[in-house]
Amino acid sequence: MASVLGEKERKKIVFPSKNELSEAMAKYTANLSAKFCKERGYFTLVLSGGDLISWLSELLKPVYQESIEWSKWHIFWVDERVVPLDHKDSNYKLAFDGFLSKVPIPIANIYAIDQDCAALGDAKGAALLYEKCIKRLVNRNIIRTYKSSGFPQFDLQLLGMGPDGHMASLFPGHYQIKEKANLVTYITDSPKPPPKRITFTLPVINCTSYNLMAVCDEAQADAVAKVFEDNFDLPSTWLTADVEAIWFLDQAAASKIPKGH
Numbered sequence: 001m002a003s004v005l006g007e008k009e010r011k012k013i014v015f016p017s018k019n020e021l022s023e024a025m026a027k028y029t030a031n032l033s034a035k036f037c038k039e040r041g042y043f044t045l046v047l048s049g050g051d052l053i054s055w056l057s058e059l060l061k062p063v064y065q066e067s068i069e070w071s072k073w074h075i076f077w078v079d080e081r082v083v084p085l086d087h088k089d090s091n092y093k094l095a096f097d098g099f100l101s102k103v104p105i106p107i108a109n110i111y112a113i114d115q116d117c118a119a120l121g122d123a124k125g126a127a128l129l130y131e132k133c134i135k136r137l138v139n140r141n142i143i144r145t146y147k148s149s150g151f152p153q154f155d156l157q158l159l160g161m162g163p164d165g166h167m168a169s170l171f172p173g174h175y176q177i178k179e180k181a182n183l184v185t186y187i188t189d190s191p192k193p194p195p196k197r198i199t200f201t202l203p204v205i206n207c208t209s210y211n212l213m214a215v216c217d218e219a220q221a222d223a224v225a226k227v228f229e230d231n232f233d234l235p236s237t238w239l240t241a242d243v244e245a246i247w248f249l250d251q252a253a254a255s256k257i258p259k260g261h
């Protein structure tokens, strides 16, 4: 695929089913955890909401439970819905109930959005405080910085895409995709409910060392095809990474990618 992404070409692997995809996602995550824990004593992992949290349950298998250095993991969210943390729409709750509560990651290493802003539905305040939290962890060298830019650089980010091509809470036709100065921004009229959300900005998303976009099902097939045709109207088309941006697709999601892409 020759594209304007140049060297930062997107890669893809198509799996026969969700099962194979989640097994591969677990392996990919465990390998990077081993690499970064060895190199720097920390593994910074960024989660999104949606289906991928259920695919992460593969990591609950004994082989990973026993080998992963969970105490070195630090967990962040690429986007979060601004609802109380115990609300059914909370990405924190989704990940905590389905995955985080079942592995020995220290609770202090799990960085949810500010509880008070979440309870009050204060999206602007939540974005400001999440940005402060990220900067604090950069100062403590838990999060690395990207080359000379000073932008935070996470080790691995796990993303999903909606049928409209959104990633994180960067939606087509909304200005947040163009934000370059802030690390974290907010939206109060998200087309996908709930309306109030915070999200990392594109520069932060793309500074990540490894970005894994996991997409399953036919509902996303048109959007996946547009991404691989380099249609930059879709926020997900902009996804790159410092080292590797890789798309994990099941056959249904990949079914409309034109031949040769």
Ligand SMILES: O=C(O)C(O)[C@@H](O)[C@H](O)[C@H](O)COP(=O)(O)O
Binding pocket: 048, 049, 050, 051, 052, 079, 080, 081, 091, 159, 160, 161, 162, 166, 167, 168, 169, 192
């Ligand atoms: O909180 C959210 O809504 C998201 O983080 C969002 O960007 C999600 O990852 C995609 O919409 C894919 O969601 P599904 O996996 O449920 O299709």
